[in-house]
Amino acid sequence: MKIIVASDSHGRNDILDRIQEQNPDADLYLHCGDLEDDPIRYPMWTFVQGNNDFFGTFARQRVIPVLGHKILLIHSDRCSYFHREAHLSRMAKMESCDIVCYGHTHVSHIEVLDQVFLLNPGSVAWPRDGRAPSYAVLDLDYTRFSARLVFEDEWA
Helix, strand or coil: CEEEEECCCCCCCHHHHHHHHHCCCCCEEEECCCCCCCHHHCCCEEECCCCCCCCCCCCCEEEEEECCEEEEEECCCCCCCCCHHHHHHHHHHHCCCCEEEECCCCCCEEEEECCEEEEECCCCCCCCCCCCCEEEEEEECCCCEEEEEEECHHHC
16 A cells, blocks of 8 residues: 655645645555645545645544554644654554654654554645655555655755
8 A cells, every 4th residue: 555644844735736646546645744635635544744834634643554554643732852652652652553653843754663653744834954845655464664754956
C-alpha cells in the first residue's frame, strides 16, 4: 500500500494537487496539520488540526488502521520541543500504534524509537532545515513498512 504523507502547507495547497498528480497510484493521502484552508476542499486527503488551522473542522489526532498497522496522525504542536520524538513514541504506544506521522517542526525526520516508526515529512511549503520542500511516501504491507522523503526544489 502506498501512502503519501504531507504537512505544513500553510495555504500553499496547490502543492497538494501536484502531489496527487505525481502519485495517482497512492492508496491514502495524509496531512499532518497546518493546512490553513477548509479540509472539505480536499476530499482525497485525511487531515488533523495544526496550530494554524482555523477553517473547517479537524480532529486533533487520528488513529488510522492500515493492513495490520496503526498510524497515529498528529501535528505535534503540543509536544515538548526537546523531547518531541519520545513524547510521540509514548503517545503511539498508548494508542497501540506502531507508526506516527507528525508535522509542526517543518523539519523532515525519520527515526525508529522504542519500536515506534516516527515520520515527519517536513513542510511542502516552508521547510526550516535548509532543504527543499518535502513530503514522504510510506510503503507498507502486513509484515513490513518503509518510508522515503521526496524533495521538490521547484516548490521553494
